Amino acid sequence: MTAPLVDVGTGTPAEFEAADLEGKLALVSSDTPEDYGRWIHRREKYNFAIEAGAAGFLFRNHVPGCLPPTGDIGGRDGPRSVPGIGVSRELGARLVRHCAREDLSGTLQVDCRAEQMESGNVSGRLGPETDEMVLVTAHHDAHDIAEGARDNGAGCALVVELARMLAHIEDDLDVGVQFMTFGAEEVGLRGSRHHVEHAALDRVRAVVNCDAIGGSRDLAVHTNGFDGLPDPFERAANSLGVPVNIKPALAPHSDHWPFVRRGVPGVMAASDGSDDRGWGHTHGDTLDKLDRRNLREAAVPLAAAVLDIATGEPPATHVDPAEIERRAEREGQVLET
Incomplete structure (x- = not known):
């Protein structure tokens, strides 16, 4: 045209x-x-x-x-x-x-294909077989123009590392922890939406989703306005002497969102600093851009926070999905159907 x-x-x-x-x-x-x-x-x-x-x-x-x-x-x-x-x-x-x-x-001339494809979700579990569970998630798909190292290979690496760390103290968990990576996040959160449509959400104590992480050594946690949900991350940061930036506003663009929109407490753990994607979604999103020290600095407080969430009383409660819609309206967020 x-x-x-x-x-x-x-x-x-x-x-x-x-x-x-x-x-x-x-x-x-x-x-x-x-x-x-x-x-x-x-x-x-x-x-x-x-x-x-x-x-x-x-x-x-x-x-x-x-x-x-x-x-x-x-x-x-x-x-x-x-x-x-x-x-x-x-x-x-x-x-x-x-x-x-x-x-x-x-x-403007666009030459591309839109074909039907198949994707899938991957999961594993630690801890006791309990009615409640904590979900630790990331998405394993990326755009096909690069390796997708930061978006979101780094998030997947953290999910695996958190599972490895918590496996050493599995007996300390009061509720089970399910580790999941979703497919088709980059085309409308389809993997996580599919899971939400078929899961018993009342069993999910909280979701900790890793995305846009690895770009710095400081951690940002988007808590989507859930009262009490910042507490485990702040306790972990204080006990380890590391910074954490709690961002209470809604963050509706990653795999925690289908859960949050249904009223399930959920956070997105990301790197603190600029909100820019940086190399993400470009040909430059390759492994050489990542520093394993950044991932290590994120893994330790995240593991401590997940352990906190999975022991004792839940840090936050489910809310009516209508409350999420009201939060979005107050923040000027236009949510897609």
Whole structure:
């Protein structure tokens, strides 16, 4: 298709509201302004573009390195009607300059396949056979343009390492711990959604999901607003003398989310620092970018926190799913169906 190209900046709701995008191509940065208050996910920006009437979506990376980003923008039933592509920071900067100087039109042509594939989930269990359980999770799929070392090979490595560490003290667990890696996270959290649809969620004490981890030695824990859920992580950090950044806001873009949306206490454990994906979702997401010392620094407090959650009283209780919807509305999160 050929249509006028419009620079929508960082793709905040205000920028989309100010832009005339009807029948045009929306050029949007992967960055989020520091003063916005939370990270805006790619899918949110794509949905904003559709709502504004855009005919196409160009997602420009703000990370240098000639790395066009990829990422799912499809619906639960497959590809959406508005095509989208990723372009590198360098190419994106050229397009921004052209947009500033003149009315610019572009031709967007997408050559890709959307085929039905099969995926699967993997699980193992430690501890006693109890009605309750703690889930420690990650996703093992990645985009096929790189190794997916940080997103999410690092998360899977941590799940295995936590299982290895807790196996040495298995008799200390009061409830069972199930270690799971999900498939098809990168195309709509399909593996975890499938599990949630078939699992007895009332048996799940809490979910500890590892994603976007390994980029630094400091730990960030997104607790999704559950009262009491930060406590095990803060106790682990205090006892070990390491920092932990508790982030109470909703984080609806990884495999803990299908559980959280059903009211199950769940966290996403990630690296603290920038909310940028960095090398993730690009050709640069390779093993040489990871430092095993970062993973070791994350594994120890996470193991201590999981042990804490799996012993004694539950740190948090299930909530009505309607409360999650209310939290999302208060935070300005637009949740997909």
